[in-house]
Amino acid sequence: MTGATALGAAALGGVGGAWLQRLADAARLPPEASPRALLDDASGLNPTPVRGLAFADASPEVTADRLAPLLGRIAAGQEPSLAVSGARHSMGGQSLLRDGWVLDALPLNGMTLDPAAGLMRVGGGALWRDIIPALNAQGFAPTVMQSNNDFTIGGTLSVNAHGWHANSPPVASTVRRLMLLTADGQVVTCSPEENAELFGLALGGYGLFGVILEAEIAVRPNVIYAPDFAVMPTRDYPAAFAARVYAPGSPVEMAYGRLSVDPDRLFEEAVLGCYTPVPETRGTVMPLPALAHGGLQRLVFRNAAAGDTGKALRWWLEREAGPWLAGAVSRNSLLNEPAAVFANREAGSTDILHEYFVPQARLGDFAEAARPIIRREEGNLLNVTVRDIRRDTRSALAYAREDMFGLVMLFVQETSAAGEERMQRMTRALVDAAIEAGGSHYLPYRLHATGDQLRRAYPAWDGVIEAQRRHDPKGVFRNGLFRRYAEA
Numbered sequence: 001m002t003g004a005t006a007l008g009a010a011a012l013g014g015v016g017g018a019w020l021q022r023l024a025d026a027a028r029l030p031p032e033a034s035p036r037a038l039l040d041d042a043s044g045l046n047p048t049p050v051r052g053l054a055f056a057d058a059s060p061e062v063t064a065d066r067l068a069p070l071l072g073r074i075a076a077g078q079e080p081s082l083a084v085s086g087a088r089h090s091m092g093g094q095s096l097l098r099d100g101w102v103l104d105a106l107p108l109n110g111m112t113l114d115p116a117a118g119l120m121r122v123g124g125g126a127l128w129r130d131i132i133p134a135l136n137a138q139g140f141a142p143t144v145m146q147s148n149n150d151f152t153i154g155g156t157l158s159v160n161a162h163g164w165h166a167n168s169p170p171v172a173s174t175v176r177r178l179m180l181l182t183a184d185g186q187v188v189t190c191s192p193e194e195n196a197e198l199f200g201l202a203l204g205g206y207g208l209f210g211v212i213l214e215a216e217i218a219v220r221p222n223v224i225y226a227p228d229f230a231v232m233p234t235r236d237y238p239a240a241f242a243a244r245v246y247a248p249g250s251p252v253e254m255a256y257g258r259l260s261v262d263p264d265r266l267f268e269e270a271v272l273g274c275y276t277p278v279p280e281t282r283g284t285v286m287p288l289p290a291l292a293h294g295g296l297q298r299l300v301f302r303n304a305a306a307g308d309t310g311k312a313l314r315w316w317l318e319r320e321a322g323p324w325l326a327g328a329v330s331r332n333s334l335l336n337e338p339a340a341v342f343a344n345r346e347a348g349s350t351d352i353l354h355e356y357f358v359p360q361a362r363l364g365d366f367a368e369a370a371r372p373i374i375r376r377e378e379g380n381l382l383n384v385t386v387r388d389i390r391r392d393t394r395s396a397l398a399y400a401r402e403d404m405f406g407l408v409m410l411f412v413q414e415t416s417a418a419g420e421e422r423m424q425r426m427t428r429a430l431v432d433a434a435i436e437a438g439g440s441h442y443l444p445y446r447l448h449a450t451g452d453q454l455r456r457a458y459p460a461w462d463g464v465i466e467a468q469r470r471h472d473p474k475g476v477f478r479n480g481l482f483r484r485y486a487e488a
């Protein structure tokens with residue numbers, strides 16, 4: 001509540017005061033959306049009618065104050081629930097709510113760096129593409145983030161994202177403190193020491209435990225890396241990775257794998273790319289190169305969507321030419337890549353991401369199980385990246401309950417009922433294969449997994465939902481993920 005409104009309410013007093021206060025609050029509600037307004041997410045497959053769109057403010061305090069009347073009316077059953085949305089790069093309605101309210105968190109974009117402590121305080125709606133240049137200007141870089149720069153901090157923390165930083169748990173491990181607007185309209189600070197339960201629930205909590213107004217995250221000095229690459233059979237990848245990255249004193253700070261998308265040798269071969277610091281470059285302030293637009297790389301990548309020859313060419317170039325083209329590069333410029341560089345611009349199809357987490361020793365088993373599934377369903381697979389994710393001890397809904405490899409798969413899907421049906425069948429079979437290998441699937445993508453699969457992949461799910469109902473008994477925060485798996 002703003003000072004002026006609080007004073008006004010106190011002056012009114014009594015029952016009449018409460019009635020007048022409700023009128024005053026109603027005047028402060030965000031406008032309703034027009035009946036035909038549809039919001040969508042990065043999949044382009046979730047056109048969603050909403051009751052209205054509320055906007056955050058740059059200031060966490062003003063945002064909390066602005067939302068208080070709406071949250072109060074939702075809790076009183078006078079308005080439908082609210083979903084929190086960041087850049088809406090999730091793909092299954094996690095940031096949307098059919099016929100409900102949606103909070104656009106993007107304006108919450110303040111940021112301040114404490115170089116001495118290596119900490120950044122950043123608004124929940126700030127985008128990595130704005131954060132990276134701010135860090136870069138002072139010789140700093142993100143500790144953990146996704147592979148692209150298009151996402152908000154709130155979205156990153158709410159899915160508990162991971163990147164391709166070697167030897168690191170997901171991003172939750174880098175968070176010192178959260179400022180959360182909870183269902184009862186309170187602003188709550190949480191950290192490992194304060195409101196620790198809520199802290200673990202909100203990290204990877206998909207916006208169901210409150211609005212992340214602000215976060216304090218650990219950052220680290222920027223540095224220049226030199227890359228090196230090795231090609232191997234996929235079965236040998238876990239041992240090669242451990243020898244290179246986990247060896248005591250290993251200098252590797254960023255590492256990824258790619259698996260063959262050549263249809264004749266699907267998943268049989270892997271490339272391991274490692275990035276090690278160039279001496280005496282840590283912490284130096286260096287210009288951030290202009291954002292890439294793709295050029296020839298984009299052409300080869302997208303050409304793979306057209307057929308088997310394009311995929312074979314893509315893999316050959318990845319294996320043979322990639323290492324020759326790669327040169328020394330700063331941590332920030334590796335992380336500052338926009339997703340648009342490789343994005344699908346064709347009408348009639350959309351790019352759909354999948355990710356499966358498997359215990360590291362089971363990578364080969366999962367690859368063997370996934371190959372016939374993708375062939376049978378004619379999955380149009382453009383890319384598979386392998387990420388190293390160390391055990392997560394922070395998020396209540398952890399996907400990395402032991403050291404995992406995450407296999408990020410990029411498919412092109414026809415935007416038709418038949419395309420959707422085929423994708424659902426393939427996803428369910430791949431989820432079973434991941435569970436069979438002792439792993440799980442990632443939740444920001446399409447919600448094709450069955451409720452039974454979700455509970456097998458995430459044994460903590462029912463407990464987390466029970467905690468959600470305890471922290472939010474009136475159902476203020478809801479979204480497509482909750483509707484799909486907690487209400488069905």
Ligand SMILES: Cc1cc2nc3c(=O)[nH]c(=O)nc-3n(C[C@H](O)[C@H](O)[C@H](O)COP(=O)(O)OP(=O)(O)OC[C@H]3O[C@@H](n4cnc5c(N)ncnc54)[C@H](O)[C@@H]3O)c2cc1C
Pocket residue numbers: 042083084085086087088089090091094095105124125145146147148150151152153154155156158159160161162163205206207208210211212213339353444479
């Ligand atoms: C091209 C592409 C590449 C990707 N690469 C990676 C990757 O390398 N690693 C990885 O881990 N993931 C990756 N992802 C998944 C991505 O990390 C998530 O979809 C992430 O949530 C996107 O952030 P966003 O700002 O778009 O969030 P949204 O999609 O807007 O929201 C995601 C969830 O966060 C909640 N949320 C958003 N903001 C807030 C807030 N302020 N407070 C509370 N809750 C909030 C929403 O309610 C929703 O449940 C990728 C996705 C795409 C499309």
